[in-house]
Amino acid sequence: MKTLLKLVSLAGLTLSIVPPVLLFLGKMELDSMKLWMGVGMVAWLFTAPFWINEKTEEGRSKTEV
Amino acid sequence: MANRFFKKIVGGTNEYERTPVPAASLKGNKSFLGMYAGEHTAGTEFVIGPLFVAHGVAAGDLVLGLLIGNLLAVLSWALITAPIATSKRMTLYYQLERIAGKNVVRWYNLVNALMFCFLAGSMIAVSATAVGIPFNLEMPTLTDWLPRTPGWIVTVLLLGAVVTMVAIQGYNQVSKFANVMSPWMILIFFSAAIVGLSQLGVGSVESLVSVAQEVIWNGVPLPGMSRFSIWHVIFFAWFCNMAMHIGMSDLTILRYAKSWTSGFAVFAGVYLGHFVAWIASGILYAVFLQANTGSQEFAPGPIAYQTLGIAGAVCVVVAGWTTANPTIYRAGLALQGIFPKVATWKITAIVGGITSLAACFPALVMKLLDFVALYGLLLMPMGAVIFADFYFSKKMGFREEGALNSGSDFSLPALLSWVLTLAFCLGLNYFYGIEIFFLGLPGWFVAVAIFVILSKVKYPLAKSLAA
Numbered sequence: 001m002k003t004l005l006k007l008v009s010l011a012g013l014t015l016s017i018v019p020p021v022l023l024f025l026g027k028m029e030l031d032s033m034k035l036w037m038g039v040g041m042v043a044w045l046f047t048a049p050f051w052i053n054e055k056t057e058e059g060r061s062k063t064e065v
Numbered sequence: 066m067a068n069r070f071f072k073k074i075v076g077g078t079n080e081y082e083r084t085p086v087p088a089a090s091l092k093g094n095k096s097f098l099g100m101y102a103g104e105h106t107a108g109t110e111f112v113i114g115p116l117f118v119a120h121g122v123a124a125g126d127l128v129l130g131l132l133i134g135n136l137l138a139v140l141s142w143a144l145i146t147a148p149i150a151t152s153k154r155m156t157l158y159y160q161l162e163r164i165a166g167k168n169v170v171r172w173y174n175l176v177n178a179l180m181f182c183f184l185a186g187s188m189i190a191v192s193a194t195a196v197g198i199p200f201n202l203e204m205p206t207l208t209d210w211l212p213r214t215p216g217w218i219v220t221v222l223l224l225g226a227v228v229t230m231v232a233i234q235g236y237n238q239v240s241k242f243a244n245v246m247s248p249w250m251i252l253i254f255f256s257a258a259i260v261g262l263s264q265l266g267v268g269s270v271e272s273l274v275s276v277a278q279e280v281i282w283n284g285v286p287l288p289g290m291s292r293f294s295i296w297h298v299i300f301f302a303w304f305c306n307m308a309m310h311i312g313m314s315d316l317t318i319l320r321y322a323k324s325w326t327s328g329f330a331v332f333a334g335v336y337l338g339h340f341v342a343w344i345a346s347g348i349l350y351a352v353f354l355q356a357n358t359g360s361q362e363f364a365p366g367p368i369a370y371q372t373l374g375i376a377g378a379v380c381v382v383v384a385g386w387t388t389a390n391p392t393i394y395r396a397g398l399a400l401q402g403i404f405p406k407v408a409t410w411k412i413t414a415i416v417g418g419i420t421s422l423a424a425c426f427p428a429l430v431m432k433l434l435d436f437v438a439l440y441g442l443l444l445m446p447m448g449a450v451i452f453a454d455f456y457f458s459k460k461m462g463f464r465e466e467g468a469l470n471s472g473s474d475f476s477l478p479a480l481l482s483w484v485l486t487l488a489f490c491l492g493l494n495y496f497y498g499i500e501i502f503f504l505g506l507p508g509w510f511v512a513v514a515i516f517v518i519l520s521k522v523k524y525p526l527a528k529s530l531a532a
Contacts, residue, residue, distance in 0.1 A: 013252055016376065020256040024263040034374025037256065041249065041376040048245045 008047040015040025081320075085154035091323045097330035100318075103247035105338030106254065108188040108385035111365035112433045113305075114346030117293065118354075119207060119363070120434075121286030124277040126295035127347070131340050134302025138339075139332045141303070141310040142319075147328025149455050150319035157316045158402070161447055164454045165479030166468035173447055173483075174399040180308075180440045181396035182416055185389040186423030189228060190430050192385030193221045195366025195378040204364035205427035208289050212425050221424045228386060229417025232393045233410045239394075243387035251337060253373065253380045254345040260372050261348035265355065281351040287361070300502045301434060302339055307441025307505050313448035349377075363431060393417055438501045445505055446486040449512035450479050454520075457513075463520040471524060478519035486512040 019036040022028035028036075081090070117127060153160055162170045194204055203214050212218050231239060265280055267273045286292045309315045319328060346365070353368045354360065365385075369377030397413040404412065423429060429436060458465035468476040489511050490504040 013249065016249060016252045017256055017259075020259040020263075024259050030260075030264075033260070034376070037376040038374055041379060044249045045246075048249070049242070052245050052248075053241045 002051055005047045005050050008043050009051070012040045012043030012045075012047065015043065081154075082156060083159050086320050090321060092321050092327075093323055094327045094330050097319070097322060097327045098333050101331045101334035102337060103244060103334070105334035106247065106251050106342050106384070107338065108191050108381070108388040109184075109433065109437070110254070110338055110342035111191055111346050111369065111381055111384060112187070112430055113437075114343040114348075115350035115363065115365070115368065116434050117298070117343065118282060118347045118350045119287045119290050120293040120297070121284055121290065122282050122293045122298060123284035123295075124274075124282040126284075126293075127282050127298055127344070130295045130298025131302050131343065134299040135332075135335045135339050137299070137303040138306060138310060138335055139329060142315065142331045143326070143328030145452060146310050146313060146315050147319045147322060147325040149313070149451065150316045151322050151325045151327075153316070153455070154320040155316065156320065157314050157451075160313075160316060160451055161479075163466040163469040164450060164476060165447070166473055166475040168475040169468075169480050169483075171403050172480075173444070174402045176443055178396040178399035178403075178416065180443065181392050181399065182420045183423050183429060183436060184440065185228075185392035185396065185420045186225075186426075187429040187433055187436065188385040188389035188392065189221060189225050189420065189424035190385075190427060191365050192382045192389070193217070193224050193366075193424070194364035195370065195381040195385075196220060196224055198366055198370055198378055204362050204367060205430065206361035207287060207363045207431055208361060209431060210426060210428035212427065217427075218425050222421050225417060225421025225424055228389050229393060229414060229421065232390050232397070232417060233413045239387065239390040243391070246383050246387060250380055250384055251342075253376060254342045257349050257369065257373060257377065258341070258345035261345070261352045264352045264372065265348070280355070281348055289361075297500075297502055300505070301438065304441050304502065304505045305339070305437050307438075308444040308448075311448045311452070311505070311509055312441060312444040313451045314444070316451070349373075389420070393420055396420070435501055438505070442490060442501065442505055442508060443487065445509060446483040446512040447479070449486070449509045450482050450516045453482075453513045453516045457517050458520070459526075461517050461521060462526045463517070464524040464526055467520060467524040476523075478516050478523050481519055482512045482516040485515050 015036050019028055019033040019040075023030060023033045081087070122130075155163075158170060158174075161173065165173075190205075193202075197204070197217070197220050200216070200220070202216050202220060205213060205217070212221075262273065262276070265276050267276050284292075319325075322328070349368050349372050352372050356371065366378055366381045369381050371377075373380070393413065393416050396416045397409065400412050400416060401407070401409060454465055454467075457463075464470045467478065468474065486508050490508045493499045493504055493507065494501060
């Protein structure tokens with residue numbers, strides 16, 4: 001189950017960076033890019049919390065600039 | 066184990082508050098690399114990059130200035146903060162208490178808390194610019210100091226209330242959420258740069274250079290804004306976290322480092338957040354200005370939404386919120402040092418109220434560069450005091466940790482170093498027109514000199530030995 005969550009999270013991150021690259025290369029329209037980035041965000045937002053805090057350090061969150 | 070380590074650092078249940086960190090709890094460079102990488106991609110980045118564009122920074126000045134300024138910041142962490150942190154292994158507050166005394170630390174806490182409130186307020190305002198998009202909220206402009214509409218006030222106060230309630234509930238969940246969102250936010254900044262450049266017509270290295278120089282950072286400030294030179298960029302990048310490095314706040318973090326070289330780990334965070342993210346958000350703002358010629362509107366939410374869609378707007382909300390929330394919590398902790406008998410939730414509620422009121426004023430966002438510089442400047446002299454006490458007490462012949470070793474709760478040399486340094490900086494600004502970004506450097510030397518001279522008078526080593 002955790003492996004599946006990680007795969008969806010990875011897909012979410014991929015969808016956050018690949019569509020902009022495709023837009024830059026002229027292979028994707030702006031509206032499609034925004035849609036896929038939104039899908040990527042949802043994928044990351046709803047899967048990463050279930051595994052990421054077990055792996056990464058609990059950082060001193062952003063009081064710095 | 067790593068989780069527990071950082072919970073100790075950030076949480077209210079900080080261990081080793083009044084004792085040096087033992088060898089068993091020390092951490093290697095990797096731990097600090099991960100932590101610093103995440104924490105410098107914050108809500109402020111959505112404001113600082115665009116403000117550089119608005120201030121008419123030239124492209125070459127920006128890139129070179131950020132490279133030099135960030136390098137100086139990394140060196141300040143590594144060569145000034147980290148060696149003291151790994152030698153003393155104490156929190157900033159306890160170290161300061163031993164040198165300056167409890168009564169001086171109370172004032173330091175008060176100033177710190179107020180600055181945290183205003184910083185959190187600016188981040189709530191940043192989030193509000195994205196939250197207001199579906200409601201067609203009229204956004205603030207570059208020259209606004211006061212709220213434009215009642216709708217802005219209502220949005221900010223509601224958002225402030227939510228953020229405060231979450232802060233009252235505790236800190237760890239928000240901290241975990243921030244960690245979850247950190248990799249995604251960093252990618253969004255990269256995406257912003259790629260999409261922005263595409264929309265500005267960049268298709269080759271040559272066009273990248275010409276667009277950067279002629280469109281994005283064209284060296285012409287927007288109406289009503291002063292022009293920034295390379296020196297502004299260098300000093301801002303160096304001193305935007307002045308409170309943390311030469312101001313010594315990060316003693317609390319780096320005291321866990323096995324070696325002083327962990328101070329260099331900050332380079333990852335600084336070059337991601339204060340180089341990539343500032344450049345990316347500047348590009349986003351340039352796209353917005355191209356699409357809205359002559360617009361004075363300055364609202365990170367709509368700027369990100371226009372280029373990246375819903376992901377951009379959510380990124381602004383998350384970045385602002387995850388910065389505001391722990392900042393409110395930390396302001397509460399600082400105030401609790403002054404009023405230890407008042408319940409934590411009451412203190413946090415009061416801090417949240419002050420923060421929400423402050424957030425109503427767009428001036429906090431529009432003048433964020435000045436505010437960040439002021440925040441560091443106000444706290445920096447106490448870092449200089451710690452530096453001088455550590456390096457010069459024996460060489461210059463005065464007792465180290467004056468308050469502790471004289472059994473006092475009040476050190477006049479420390480207080481005067483703080484007050485007189487700020488008076489000196491104010492004088493440079495008022496009489497000679499030196500901008501706030503440049504005051505930190507001379508101020509640091511003045512603070513060190515005042516502390517050494519007054520400590521020699523007040524706590525002479527010979528007198529101590531005789532006694």
